[in-house]
Amino acid sequence: xxxxxxxxxxxxxxxxxxxxHAVDDVSFKVDVGQALGLVGESGCGKTSVAMSLMKxxxxxxxxxxxxxxxxxxxxxxxxxxxxxxxxxxxISMVFQAAMNSLNPVYRVGDQIIEAIQQHLPLxxxxxxxxxxxxxxxxxxxxxxxxxxxxxxxxxxKQRAIIAMALACDPKLIIADEPTTxxxxxxxxxxxxxxxxxxxxxxxxxxxxxxxxxxxxxxSDVIGVMYAGRLVEFADTVTIFKRPVHPxxxxxxxxxxxxxxxxxxLVHLPGEPPDLLNPPQGCRFHPRCQYATTICREQVPPYQExxxxxxVACWNPQREGGANARA
Amino acid sequence: xxxxxLVRVEGLTKYFPVKKRLFFSxxxxxxxxxxxxxxxxQKGEIFGLVGESGCGKTTTGKLLVKLYEPxxxxxxxxxxxxxxIRRGDRLREFRRRVQMIFQDPYESLNPRMTIFDIVAEPxxxxxxxxxxxxxxxxxxxLSKVGLTPPETFMFRxxxxxxxxxxxxxxxARAMVxxxxxxxxxxxxxxxxxxxxxxxxxxxxxxxxxxxxxxxxITHDLAVARYMCDRLAVMYLGKVVExxxxxxxxxxxxxxxxxxxxAAVPVPDPTYKREPVEIKGDVSAPIDPPSYCRxxxxxxxxxxxxxxxxxxxxxxxxxxxxxxxxxx
Numbered sequence: 001x002x003x004x005x006x007x008x009x010x011x012x013x014x015x016x017x018x019x020x021h022a023v024d025d026v027s028f029k030v031d032v033g034q035a036l037g038l039v040g041e042s043g044c045g046k047t048s049v050a051m052s053l054m055k056x057x058x059x060x061x062x063x064x065x066x067x068x069x070x071x072x073x074x075x076x077x078x079x080x081x082x083x084x085x086x087x088x089x090x091i092s093m094v095f096q097a098a099m100n101s102l103n104p105v106y107r108v109g110d111q112i113i114e115a116i117q118q119h120l121p122l123x124x125x126x127x128x129x130x131x132x133x134x135x136x137x138x139x140x141x142x143x144x145x146x147x148x149x150x151x152x153x154x155x156x157k158q159r160a161i162i163a164m165a166l167a168c169d170p171k172l173i174i175a176d177e178p179t180t181x182x183x184x185x186x187x188x189x190x191x192x193x194x195x196x197x198x199x200x201x202x203x204x205x206x207x208x209x210x211x212x213x214x215x216x217x218x219s220d221v222i223g224v225m226y227a228g229r230l231v232e233f234a235d236t237v238t239i240f241k242r243p244v245h246p247x248x249x250x251x252x253x254x255x256x257x258x259x260x261x262x263x264x265l266v267h268l269p270g271e272p273p274d275l276l277n278p279p280q281g282c283r284f285h286p287r288c289q290y291a292t293t294i295c296r297e298q299v300p301p302y303q304e305x306x307x308x309x310x311v312a313c314w315n316p317q318r319e320g321g322a323n324a325r326a
Numbered sequence: 327x328x329x330x331x332l333v334r335v336e337g338l339t340k341y342f343p344v345k346k347r348l349f350f351s352x353x354x355x356x357x358x359x360x361x362x363x364x365x366x367x368q369k370g371e372i373f374g375l376v377g378e379s380g381c382g383k384t385t386t387g388k389l390l391v392k393l394y395e396p397x398x399x400x401x402x403x404x405x406x407x408x409x410x411i412r413r414g415d416r417l418r419e420f421r422r423r424v425q426m427i428f429q430d431p432y433e434s435l436n437p438r439m440t441i442f443d444i445v446a447e448p449x450x451x452x453x454x455x456x457x458x459x460x461x462x463x464x465x466x467x468l469s470k471v472g473l474t475p476p477e478t479f480m481f482r483x484x485x486x487x488x489x490x491x492x493x494x495x496x497x498a499r500a501m502v503x504x505x506x507x508x509x510x511x512x513x514x515x516x517x518x519x520x521x522x523x524x525x526x527x528x529x530x531x532x533x534x535x536x537x538x539x540x541x542x543i544t545h546d547l548a549v550a551r552y553m554c555d556r557l558a559v560m561y562l563g564k565v566v567e568x569x570x571x572x573x574x575x576x577x578x579x580x581x582x583x584x585x586x587x588a589a590v591p592v593p594d595p596t597y598k599r600e601p602v603e604i605k606g607d608v609s610a611p612i613d614p615p616s617y618c619r620x621x622x623x624x625x626x627x628x629x630x631x632x633x634x635x636x637x638x639x640x641x642x643x644x645x646x647x648x649x650x651x652x653x
Binding site for chain 2: 041042153155183184185186187188189191210211212213214216217236237240241250251252254255256257258259260262265266267268269271272
């Protein structure tokens with residue numbers, strides 16, 4: 001049984017201008033100990049998916065359909081007090097730019113202790129010992145827990161945030177752009193350490209990023225999102241070597257790499273659609289070079305092309321992978 | 327493509343004073359943001375500056391466009407000493423020849439001005455009085471940067487445009503006065519992948535069409551590889567390696583460059599990167615030691631390096647220079 005089973009998740013934000021179709025009919029599974037990468041550009045709904053899983057949505061958000069089954073329990077209809085029991089202990093999250101949200105007037109360690117005591121019945125001493133252990137796990141000197149955030153570098157703050165996410169031994173951590181603000185050398189170390197911890201603790205990870213190179217390095221399976229929909233889902237090698245959705249192919253060819261032959265970058269014309277008023281049919285059709293009449297009229301079903309490889313496209317490009325990444 | 331020399335930078339140095347807490351202390355500390363940087367940019371060339379945050383790449387860019395004045399060193403543009411230029415007509419002429427594109431198109435465009443006013447403003451500063459001529463120039467530039475048809479963009483405001491379109495406006499504003507040299511500071515790092523490739527291609531096209539040279543500042547080595555003819559790698563205010571872009575990226579020589587390149591994730595799950603061999607974090611370049619600034623993190627440095635001053639650049643391969651005692 002999958003640890004997390006999301007099926008047909010649909011979530012809209014109500015605004016004065018109308019409904020924003022942020023997440024539409026998204027389905028995927030995460031197994032115990034597995035690393036899932038969710039990629040897509042800004043506004044494609046990847047953070048909205050994460051916030052729905054944590055049930056940390058603003059007042060104007062409504063989950064219209066779908067199930068979020070975590071360890072056999074559907075979180076969608078669950079009342080807030082029951083969700084609180086799962087949050088942090090079952091699923092925890094490293095929020096985007098979380099390192100900038102540490103309170104500057106409290107010691108970093110105390111902030112983690114506070115989070116622990118909210119969820120576990122531990123005394124201050126026990127919680128301190130726990131934080132010391134977590135600091136060692138993220139490769140920081142436990143003495144640093146009595147320092148203030150301004151005494152930390154960017155990489156240290158991010159490590160502290162990861163320690164906080166690990167504090168209640170979650171089964172799944174959602175990491176939203178965990179290394180985006182960091183320099184490459186620090187990013188490399190932190191990504192490696194998270195990956196090692198995941199394997200040591202047999203914990204599942206869900207990485208959210210716009211950077212396909214980062215996702216390539218740390219994920220077992222990858223979901224590609226476009227305009228609120230999951231358009232392709234497969235294991236990492238398949239997504240990179242044999243992508244079939246025209247958007248995935250375009251994303252791969254638009255991404256520069258420092259290795260391999262220097263191919264000209266392919267530029268995808270147009271811009272992602274306005275989700276207040278998404279295009280009819282396939283949401284990618286206005287930018288798709290393979291679009292046909294059916295693409296403009298009907299939403300392509302999200303279906304399994306071959307074992308474990310899902311795609312939502314009327315004209316999947318089986319030869320696409322050869323063009324994308326030779 | 328590279329022809330004659332356009333920009334010559336020699337011994338460029340910029341210190342920023344740091345405030346100390348001691349009230350009556352006479353000793354002043356300085357951040358050595360850029361120290362003894364020397365390079366040239368050829369006509370029509372794209373010269374890249376890469377490095378991590380705080381390495382001095384943006385400060386170097388700002389020195390070149392005279393947003394900062396150097397502490398020491400010289401900058402020549404087409405043979406003319408630009409450090410001496412202070413004000414008046416000569417500064418105005420300099421600003422016509424040298425422009426800058428900033429990182430964040432949400433910050434760099436005045437929200438109260440229309441696109442026409444934004445792009446036409448440099449023309450007004452340069453004394454183009456005729457409205458018809460300004461309209462003509464703005465329309466021409468907007469089509470060149472891909473904002474077509476220009477009439478539909480001219481009288482809109484920045485908030486009506488997407489990030490990619492805004493950055494195109496910022497590029498049009500820089501190019502409208504026909505500059506010879508443009509410093510572009512992370513011009514694509516705020517943009518999404520599918521939009522970014524378009525802006526990168528636009529900058530490459532404009533180089534051909536307008537015969538402009540760029541100083542291209544970026545932290546992203548993969549982007550630098552696609553954009554630049556030559557690259558300089560900076561570490562704590564010093565250039566540690568300089569050479570042809572493909573040579574620096576495929577066969578890096580300096581241990582810092584090697585680590586930097588090894589740390590870049592590769593969008594290919596079957597590719598195994600080499601391990602990153604440096605330890606520790608970048609310190610701030612406040613009153614740095616006289617020996618090699620990279621020594622505290624260097625995997626190949628030893629006691630002999632500590633006894634020597636910071637290494638100067640030496641040519642190891644044709645056109646490929648490196649600052650290291652061990653190479």
